[in-house]
Amino acid sequence: MPRMLDVSDAVRAEIGDEEADRLLAGENAPGSYDCTSCRTPGDSEQERTSTVLFVGDETAVLAFAHASCLPSQVVQVTEEQLQGAVRSIGAVGGDPAGGEPHTSVPEQAVLGVTSGLVLVDGELHPALVVEPTSPIVRPGTTGMGDDFLPLLIEQGFMPVTELASVPPVLHGWSVLLAVGQLHAVLQPSAAGGQPVAWWQAHQPLQVTDSWRAAANKHQQVLMFAAPVGSIGRQPREDLLRDALDKAAAGGRLVAAALPLAGT
DSSP states (O other): OOOOEEOOHHHHHHHOHHHHHHHHTTSSOOSEEEOTTTOSEEETTTSOEEEEEEEOSSOEEEEEEETTTOOSEEEEOOHHHHHHHHHHHHHTTOOGGGTOTTOOOHHHHTEEEEEEEEEETTEEEEEEEEEESSOOOOTTOOSSOOOHHHHHHHHTOEEOSSOSSOOOBOTTOEEEEETTEEEEEEEOOTTSSSOEEEEEEEEEEEOOHHHHHHHHHHTEEEEEEOOTTSSOOOSSHHHHHHHHHHHHHTTOOEEEEEEEEEO
């Protein structure tokens, strides 16, 4: 039975007409799948389904999403993120080349991002607070450790012991804000081309008018990152600040100022 699949021109150009036609005919497409965006089940026989191609430096992985969550598109990610996706497919017995429905990009999906205004040196700054929902280990290693902060420090983020001054600008990284919504945190490409998404919103995130105004004023966003369990989901900005102060005092916080991309 033909599937209710959307294959964009960009995806078709990457996978080729023959593979795209096989997908549309239902030969290689999944019936049920886990949406790569919202992580809930989908059924390509019952609802519109988007093909999403994650492309790294050397690898490409085809995933599926509810059309209401994501349009069919090509997403540039790092090779490390794709290797994580390939490992997750292997764990459920899939074939990466076959585009199994369990395909995901774990390093993106487990990062929780909260926006808020943070008072630093007497002035309000737009901030993003990043905290994984589970420990992150160094790619290619096994174990129960958490390498989230060391990995970011290697990328140029600075350890913070108190929020007394604005952290240094991390050149090459940026925060993508478009039409008043938060889309992604971008990092330099290992191949030296266009920046790639270090974190990408499953759906663009709304930010407050005051946050956007502060971002436009400073033309940069402060990014704070902490290991799982350090910050939590705080309902108010004063509670978020308290959690940041405690994480900093405990040596569990890194930060950088990222230039603003977009408006």
